[in-house]
Amino acid sequence: MRVLAPHEGRHDINLRPAATAKVWVGAGQEHETIAVPGVALGHADALVAIELSTVCGSDVHTVAGHRSAPAPLVLGHESVGRIIALGDDGVKASDGSELRIGDRVVWSVTVSCGTCDRCRAGLVQKCRTVQKYGHERIGPRWELTGGFATHAHLRGGTTIVRVPEALPAAVLAPASCATATAWAAVNRGAAGRALEGMRVLVYGAGLVGLSAVAIAADAGAEVTVVDPSAKRRAFAERFGGTAAAASTGPADIVIEASGHAVADAIAAADVGGVAVLVGSVFPSDPIAFDAEDAVRRMLTITGVHNYTGRDLADAAGFLAGTGRAYPFSEVVGAVYPLAEVDAAIAAASAQDAPLRVAVNPR
Structure with a gap:
């Protein structure tokens, strides 16, 4: 050079x-x-x-x-x-x-x-x-x-x-991409609250979903991850989550990381809960939305697309620190x-x- x-x-x-x-x-x-x-x-x-x-x-x-x-x-x-x-x-x-x-x-x-x-x-x-x-x-x-x-x-x-x-x-x-986006999603769901003891539900055990599981579990949340694949469910449990094959809830924070379970994710949020939509980054069919139900449950529904520089730095810090306890190397x-x-x-x-x-x- x-x-x-x-x-x-x-x-x-x-x-x-x-x-x-x-x-x-x-x-x-x-x-x-x-x-x-x-x-x-x-x-x-x-x-x-x-x-x-x-x-x-x-x-x-x-x-x-x-x-x-x-x-x-x-x-x-x-x-x-x-x-x-x-x-x-x-x-x-x-x-x-x-x-x-x-x-x-x-x-x-x-x-x-x-x-x-x-x-x-x-x-x-x-x-x-x-x-x-x-x-x-x-x-x-x-x-x-x-x-x-x-x-x-x-x-x-x-x-x-x-x-x-x-x-x-x-x-x-x-x-x-995956880890920083997951960090942004968890951060948006927490909305400044401590995650210790909170119920977090993640739809999709792809890399964004698994990263969100590890990040939330590491912060003390009780995390459940839903995915139809038995292989991915087994892997997800090594990231600190309890795996399920079908919809579960209610949860304080629901992170939809698959793009295929948006209606289920919104339905699973508890009163005052937050549904974070992060997986819908490709065209899909629209879903029915019950506005009255969302109002009565006082839901927050938010989208996360990409992330900020602070999210990337924090995600990299997590991987270099306590994130080493999870099998990201695999x-x-x-x-x-x-x-x-x-x-x-x-x-x-x-x-x-x-x-x-x-x-x-x-």
């Missing part, structure tokens, strides 16, 4: 060998490979060599044509990597310290401006000019936009969290080389797929 003189407010980074990325060009087509021999870093940008990326459900839905996405596109937004170059203004980690070359990091799925009305209100994930890793069409000066690549170009406005060297990459990569069931990203996504799409399939560019 060679750093050239600044040009138009940017540092030009020559990469030898060139970075490579797998580009999705449309539903039903195999990924194509592009070489990226150089990156133009803005003042607050960072370049990361990716250690491991995991395949999220949204990647699967995009490739299958179930959600719209702009092509050509570098998919992947659950990654861990190491900083190899920084913009000339310096880049700060989430804790306010200066990042250094060689730091091992995870980063937010969103790039936010920090100044618009939504950012000022704390809704940084809904920034007026938001950009999302693994969701943006590639273009000049920003080709390394997703995790299915050897490198990622992180733009100013990205939350970057320094993470421990000793923690497995398979634990850290999903932090930037969620990745298969690892593929970057060249076989289509096989990795196919494996993640299988009916009996592990919670996560990983892509290793190294």
Whole structure:
């Protein structure tokens, strides 16, 4: 790698060998490979060599044509990597310290401006000019936009969290989507209350659901998780929850993490309870809503989509701390080389797929 003189407010980074990325060009087509021999870093940008990326459900839905996405596109937004170059203004980690070359990091799925009305209100994930890793069409000066690549170009406005060297990459990569989203969901359900002794019900034992189970159980909640899969129910109990095959309740906090049990989740909330909807990130049939019942039970029904930088930092801290007691290191069931990203996504799409399939560019 060679750093050239600044040009138009940017540092030009020559990469030898060139970075490579797998580009999705449309539903039903195999990924194509592009070489990226150089990156133009803005003042607050960072370049990361990716250690491991995991395949999220949204990647699967995009490739299958179930959600719209702009092509050509570098998919992947659950990654861990190491900083190899920084913009000339310096880049700060989430804790306010200066990042250094060689730091091992995870980063937010969103790039936010920090100044618009939504950012000022704390809704940084809904920034007026938001950009999302693994969701943006590639273009000049920003080709390394997703995790299915050897490198990622992180733009100013990205939350970057320094993470421990000793923690497995398979634990850290999903932090930037599943774990941080689960943290946001539990936090929204708690609404500032202590979770000790509270009844928490989680629908869906996917990785978001299991992460929510562990986070709530670790805080002292009595957690039940509902999932139709006996295999996933058995795994869920290792994350601190009591597993059930069918609807149960009532509960103080209900987290719907599957996208398939919204009506059940709302029905299971106790008087004064909170139903947190986090799994409905794909088109589905509308459900009937009994407004009188919601009023009489004094329910709070809230949605969580993505997360804030604080959520990511807290989720990473949990994984590095008390979260080590839970089997997050076992969620990745298969690892593929970057060249076989289509096989990795196919494996993640299988009916009996592990919670996560990983892509290793190294």
